[in-house]
Amino acid sequence: MNSARTFGHEVRTLATPSAVPVVFIVDDDVSVRESVELLVRNENWKPEPFASAQEFLSHPRTRVPSCLVLDLSLPGQNGLELQKQLSLQHIDMPIIFITGYGDVPKSVQAMKAGALEFLTKPLDYNALVNAIRKALERSRLALAQDAEMQELRTRYALLTSREHQVMTLVVSGLLNKQVGGELGISEITVKAHRRQVMQKMKANSLADLVKMASKLRPGRPAIDLT
Amino acid sequence: MNSARTFGHEVRTLATPSAVPVVFIVDDDVSVRESVELLVRNENWKPEPFASAQEFLSHPRTRVPSCLVLDLSLPGQNGLELQKQLSLQHIDMPIIFITGYGDVPKSVQAMKAGALEFLTKPLDYNALVNAIRKALERSRLALAQDAEMQELRTRYALLTSREHQVMTLVVSGLLNKQVGGELGISEITVKAHRRQVMQKMKANSLADLVKMASKLRPGRPAIDLT
DNA sequence: CCACAGGCAATACCAAAGTATAATGGACGC
DNA sequence: GCGTCCATTATACTTTGGTATTGCCTGTGG
Numbered sequence: 272m273n274s275a276r277t278f279g280h281e282v283r284t285l286a287t288p289s290a291v292p293v294v295f296i297v298d299d300d301v302s303v304r305e306s307v308e309l310l311v312r313n314e315n316w317k318p319e320p321f322a323s324a325q326e327f328l329s330h331p332r333t334r335v336p337s338c339l340v341l342d343l344s345l346p347g348q349n350g351l352e353l354q355k356q357l358s359l360q361h362i363d364m365p366i367i368f369i370t371g372y373g374d375v376p377k378s379v380q381a382m383k384a385g386a387l388e389f390l391t392k393p394l395d396y397n398a399l400v401n402a403i404r405k406a407l408e409r410s411r412l413a414l415a416q417d418a419e420m421q422e423l424r425t426r427y428a429l430l431t432s433r434e435h436q437v438m439t440l441v442v443s444g445l446l447n448k449q450v451g452g453e454l455g456i457s458e459i460t461v462k463a464h465r466r467q468v469m470q471k472m473k474a475n476s477l478a479d480l481v482k483m484a485s486k487l488r489p490g491r492p493a494i495d496l497t
Numbered sequence: 498m499n500s501a502r503t504f505g506h507e508v509r510t511l512a513t514p515s516a517v518p519v520v521f522i523v524d525d526d527v528s529v530r531e532s533v534e535l536l537v538r539n540e541n542w543k544p545e546p547f548a549s550a551q552e553f554l555s556h557p558r559t560r561v562p563s564c565l566v567l568d569l570s571l572p573g574q575n576g577l578e579l580q581k582q583l584s585l586q587h588i589d590m591p592i593i594f595i596t597g598y599g600d601v602p603k604s605v606q607a608m609k610a611g612a613l614e615f616l617t618k619p620l621d622y623n624a625l626v627n628a629i630r631k632a633l634e635r636s637r638l639a640l641a642q643d644a645e646m647q648e649l650r651t652r653y654a655l656l657t658s659r660e661h662q663v664m665t666l667v668v669s670g671l672l673n674k675q676v677g678g679e680l681g682i683s684e685i686t687v688k689a690h691r692r693q694v695m696q697k698m699k700a701n702s703l704a705d706l707v708k709m710a711s712k713l714r715p716g717r718p719a720i721d722l723t
Numbered sequence: 724c725c726a727c728a729g730g731c732a733a734t735a736c737c738a739a740a741g742t743a744t745a746a747t748g749g750a751c752g753c
Numbered sequence: 754g755c756g757t758c759c760a761t762t763a764t765a766c767t768t769t770g771g772t773a774t775t776g777c778c779t780g781t782g783g
């Protein structure tokens with residue numbers, strides 16, 4: 272009986288385990304697109320080639336692991352600009368840059384902006400495959416975490432403002448009576464709110480709730496990408 | 498009375514607020530060392546010039562905010578090798594690379610390994626100053642977090658193995674009686690251990706303890722720097 | 724106007740957590 | 754052997770948390 276433990280929100284939904292990863296390819300050079308496409312197909316991924324940033328952006332978003340093989344120099348919006356735009360739109364897709372003209376400042380800029388890899392032509396088959404593999408793996412992780420965060424935020428949004436306040440104070444370690452004191456309400460009312468919070472957040476224990484709160488408001492950003 | 502809240506381990510010691518930041522400079526070219534030294538002095542930081550990686554490594558570690566301005570190509574151990582060595586030794590010092598011969602693969606490698614900036618000669622005064630400023634700011638943060646983690650780990654090390662077990666199960670959300678069931682001991686014994694855990698960890702509440710446990714064992718590494 | 728949701732509060736009761744105190748036995752080191 | 758630390762358990766009691774049920778008030782929207 273004591274072996275039947277439940278771990279609340281730790282039970283995460285697997286993110287489409289059977290989905291075929293998609294590799295977006297943005298390059299104005301047809302021959303490059305085709306060779307990368309071939310490579311992608313060889314590895315049993317799905318290639319999605321585009322000749323410009325605009326074309327790529329007009330493509331609908333998917334919900335499968337994916338990454339972007341991006342040419343640095345493009346007609347119209349160039350690779351770095353596209354990278355920035357994706358970042359601004361909070362589209363977290365791993366990017367592998369490819370370029371014919373090595374340019375240290377641009378490569379550094381790309382890497383600082385979070386690019387996963389920066390390869391120069393002529394492309395090394397293995398290097399590109401490995402980079403894509405790693406990118407897709409990261410994408411998988413990001414998708415899973417994203418789904419979890421989405422779930423959490425959805426539940427959190429269901430709380431009333433009072434319940435938000437109570438939750439904040441409770442996970443800060445205050446006793447019910449102290450929460451009541453802070454908010455100017457009675458302890459029994461705090462209990463009622465607290466109960467609602469636990470139910471709406473689907474928390475099985477206070478420990479659970481504290482962990483959820485930590486995820487909802489990361490005190491320290493993992494890394495600052497200024 | 499209710500305004501006198503305590504937040505346990507959240508009270509962190511300020512990391513030497515008045516310490517002068519140190520900028521280590523490693524370059525085999527005397528003129529570069531001198532010009533960077535001048536720049537550093539102008540900004541009221543303390544320069545520490547070295548002509549080689551070996552010299553730098555033999556210098557004693559300090560406990561003040563610091564960063565490293567590092568030439569890519571050096572006699573003996575080169576910049577990238579030094580970066581790797583520091584990483585292996587878990588010496589987390591922000592690195593700003595400088596180099597005369599732009600090399601995209603090397604710059605990418607450096608950035609992937611966590612370099613903060615990668616500048617090419619001739620050095621732009623403002624770019625370098627800004628990079629150093631950001632590096633020192635990051636160093637300050639890292640030092641503070643490091644000190645906090647050190648504190649936590651020290652306290653955690655004071656727990657007996659039984660107390661470790663109890664803490665783990667408690668922060669996973671189990672009730673005392675359930676913890677007792679898991680460990681095959683009585684509830685009252687769990688209470689005794691739990692009490693010890695709270696005292697030794699200096700936790701003011703269960704919420705506090707859960708947060709500490711989260712910091713001690715990051716379920717998901719913030720970023721994987723493979 | 725009425726139904727409904729949110730916020731508040733009370734009584735009453737049970738479960739769990741925390742505190743105080745004490746006691747036993749094993750392991751370890753001096 | 755003796756002191757110390759660890760682990761264990763017990764009794765007895767207080768505080769806090771959780772649940773059930775009920776009631777009132779208010780604003781919102783059909």
